[in-house]
Amino acid sequence: MSASTLEETVASHETPGNQFYTPFTVTAELEAEADERISHYPASKRSATLPLLHIIQHKFGYISAPAIEWVAAKLEIEPIKVLEVVTFYPGFRQSAPGKFHIRVCRTLSCAMGGSYELMERLCELTGIDRSASDSHHHPISVSPCGKFSVEFAECLASCGSAPVCMVNDDFHEGIPAGKAEELLAKYAPQV
Numbered sequence: 069m070s071a072s073t074l075e076e077t078v079a080s081h082e083t084p085g086n087q088f089y090t091p092f093t094v095t096a097e098l099e100a101e102a103d104e105r106i107s108h109y110p111a112s113k114r115s116a117t118l119p120l121l122h123i124i125q126h127k128f129g130y131i132s133a134p135a136i137e138w139v140a141a142k143l144e145i146e147p148i149k150v151l152e153v154v155t156f157y158p159g160f161r162q163s164a165p166g167k168f169h170i171r172v173c174r175t176l177s178c179a180m181g182g183s184y185e186l187m188e189r190l191c192e193l194t195g196i197d198r199s200a201s202d203s204h205h206h207p208i209s210v211s212p213c214g215k216f217s218v219e220f221a222e223c224l225a226s227c228g229s230a231p232v233c234m235v236n237d238d239f240h241e242g243i244p245a246g247k248a249e250e251l252l253a254k255y256a257p258q259v
Contacts, residue, residue: 082163082164083163083164083165083166083208083210083214083217084166084210084211084212084213084214085129085163085164085165085166085167085210085214085217086164086214087214088129088164088166088167088214088215089128089129089130089164090128091128091132092124092128092132092134092135092138094138098123098124098127101123102116102120102123102142105119105120105123106120106142106143113142113143113144113145114143114145114149116143117139117143117145117149117150117153118153118157120139120142120143121139121150121153121154121160124139125160125161129161129164129165130161130162130163130164130165131154131160131161131162132162136150136151136154158207158221158222161208163206163208164210165208165210165217165219166210166211166214166215166216166217167214167215167216168215168216168217168235168236168252168255168256169208169216169217169218169219169235169236170190170216170217170218170219170233170234170235171218171219171220171221171224171233171234172186172187172190172218172219172220172221172231172233173220173221173222173223173224173226173230173231173232173233174187174220174221174222175222175223175227176227177227177228177230178224178227178230178231178232179231180230181230181231181244182230182231182244182245183220183230183231183232183233185244185245186231186233186243186244186245186248187218187220188245189245189246189248189249190216190218190248190251190252191209191218193248193249193252194211194215194216194218194252195211195212195213196209196210196211196216196217196218197209198218201219207219207220215256216252216256221233221234224239226239226241229241229242230242231243231244233251235251235254235255
């Protein structure tokens with residue numbers, strides 16, 4: 069069986085992080101939450117694209133081809149219209165991150181403050197190889213155990229306390245490379 073154009077386009081390749089997320093499945097709870105969000109946009113269902121994608125990423129960790137197809141069907145639009153949104157916004161992930169996803173700011177203040185060195189040290193400590201990552205299609209690199217993943221972020225809005233990063237939804241300021249091990253230990257003590 070050949071892959072659909074959507075499956076070929078969506079970068080949802082397997083990662084060790086998949087073990088921490090359930091596969092995309094449509095449940096009664098998901099249907100109800102989606103219907104509630106769509107009800108906020110009576111003039112145009114399509115306007116609910118972002119809210120539905122946020123729900124899916126929050127529940128399943130990333131946005132897969134089946135999820136894109138479901139959102140499109142739910143909104144009565146073509147899947148390419150949903151894919152356009154997923155690929156436009158860098159906050160949407162197309163492959164499973166690790167259990168602890170680390171976003172390191174790389175804009176000027178953080179770069180000058182040592183964010184690239186911080187990224188190198190995080191990768192060294194977790195065994196992450198970033199050689200296959202790129203900034204758009206595959207920005208996330210996952211550790212072999214699947215516990216950690218990293219990606220660079222554009223401006224996390226704390227230039228005065230650089231370098232900064234986020235671990236899942238937790239914000240951390242003033243984290244030089246020398247504090248990388250301490251940071252990781254907060255989430256997984258056996259690093």
